[in-house]
Amino acid sequence: MQSKQPRINSKTRPTSTGWLLLLGIILIAMNLRAPLTSVGPLIGIIRDDLGISNTLAGLITTLPLIAFALLSPLAPKLARRFGMSPVLFGALSLLVVGIVLRSSWNIGSLLIGTVILGLAISMCNVLMPSLIKEKYPLKIGIMIGVYSVSMNFSGAIASGISVPVANLTGLGWKGALGIWGMLAFIALLVWIPQLGRRQQKVKTTTSDEKRTNLWKSPLAWQVTLFMGLQSMIFYVVVSWLPDILKSQGMSSDSAGWVLSLMQLAILPVTFIVPILAGRMKNQIGLMILTALFFFSGIGGLLSGNHTLVLLWAILIGVGGGCAFSLAMMLFGLRTSNAHDAAELSGMAQSIGYLLAALGPILFGYLHDVTNGWNVPLIVLLVITSLLLIFGVASGRNRLIGEENS
Structure with missing residues (x-):
């Protein structure tokens, strides 16, 4: 329904x-x-x-x-x-x-x-x-x-x-x-x-809208964890992709251009995906597609195939653009009013950027401990699996406060 x-x-x-x-x-x-x-x-x-x-x-x-x-x-x-x-x-x-x-x-x-x-x-x-x-x-x-x-x-x-x-x-x-x-x-x-x-706007919006305790809502936590995991993946890749590519024999200049290409790949997706998401009954299909882009790009980096490195970067960029756009859309799609949307945005971005701040440090530590990038990339694939789980859960057509209705 x-x-x-x-x-x-x-x-x-x-x-x-x-x-x-x-x-x-x-x-x-x-x-x-x-x-x-x-x-x-x-x-x-x-x-x-x-x-x-x-x-x-x-x-x-x-x-x-x-x-x-x-x-x-x-x-x-x-x-x-x-x-x-x-x-x-x-x-x-x-x-x-x-x-x-x-x-x-x-x-x-x-x-x-x-x-x-x-x-x-x-x-x-x-x-x-x-x-x-x-x-x-x-x-x-x-x-x-x-x-x-x-x-x-x-x-x-x-x-x-x-x-x-x-x-x-x-x-x-x-x-x-x-x-x-x-x-x-x-x-x-x-x-x-x-x-x-x-x-005038504050009066009309606050008079008839009930407050919702988002911190006790399972759906709010699913959206929050989706937001946090996509933030972590993005900032880990932005921080370490050039070093990963240099360890595979690429020059510093070339590695920088690959990172720029990845960010440019985000642009068209961040316009198209929100429009598609807003017209769909649920966003589960887009969540699965997002994870597949990440799996393909990160898996490609893990394979060490240098000839397709531009493709891996584009796939990661498209996945990142999809994930970010869906996270932004979920704040509105899963709430019934603007104030709940703001509260959910605050909750999700607080935890999301905390994970984003810890992510590059954690992956740098894993690199130092293992003396390579294979283990960190495998961990990134595990995080993508969690992203898929929480994405599918938050992509279902429900509103916060009405999960059991």
Whole structure:
């Protein structure tokens, strides 16, 4: 039996200001990956310029993930109290401050700014799927697709241009990281008109919606573990794929291009999959297909077949794009209102990014202990099996709070 869908208030349909809201969503999405992915290619330059250790340099990329894990559960509570649009505006303001501070002085400002922008991005990460469910109740799939493509596209661009901007323009690593503050500031300006619409919306959505204890819901935990495992796989692959390929005889430059190709393979999938998922009675078939992409790509790497390495990377990228898109869709598809969607997003992303932060460390440890990549890749296949199990469970057509109905 198909799950009951929430009634749609006519006030949630797009108005004459719909294009401005759409532009605001796109600009916010573009700010959620670029400030993070721009760091990786510059880590060596930052380390040498500041004279810091590899451990401290690695902390620059780990701190935002820890911030995501810690603050994600608080974002829905802030939105419930102050309204979603004002909280997003505050998050964008923090993001501008964090980016500027990160690029200002020394290692202290670098780390503090990194924490601040991590907190800002975590709030946006959690609230955007809920905002889309609230503002576009009839077009969730399309809008999640637009949101995902915007986020991943800007992230891929940031990875590619960071080093050229630092070296060719004379701006150095500080300028290469600091330029993303302009994009955040533009998003902040575009979002201002949304502030005046907050009060009426909060009243209409909070008066007739019951609270759900997601932490006691089996379905919420299934969605959360799916989100967490896909995050772990993505960040493990992004962190270690170049080293895996170099251990198999590939040059550093070539390994970097393979990683870029993997990220580009994500883009078309993150637009198509949400649309398909939104039109299906359940998402079990897409969950199985996602796991097959991961199994094929990771298994290919494990086989050591160098001639098909581009295919393995593309398969992993497509699997990652499918998994991320499905995770974002589940926040809306498995809840009956925008507030529950925000709470589920906060719960899932808190645990998800905690696993994402631990994943690269665990796999680095397994590599050191076994002196190779076979065991870590086998463990990644086991994690993919768990992803399939929780994906199939969360892909069934149910709503949280109605699992037994």
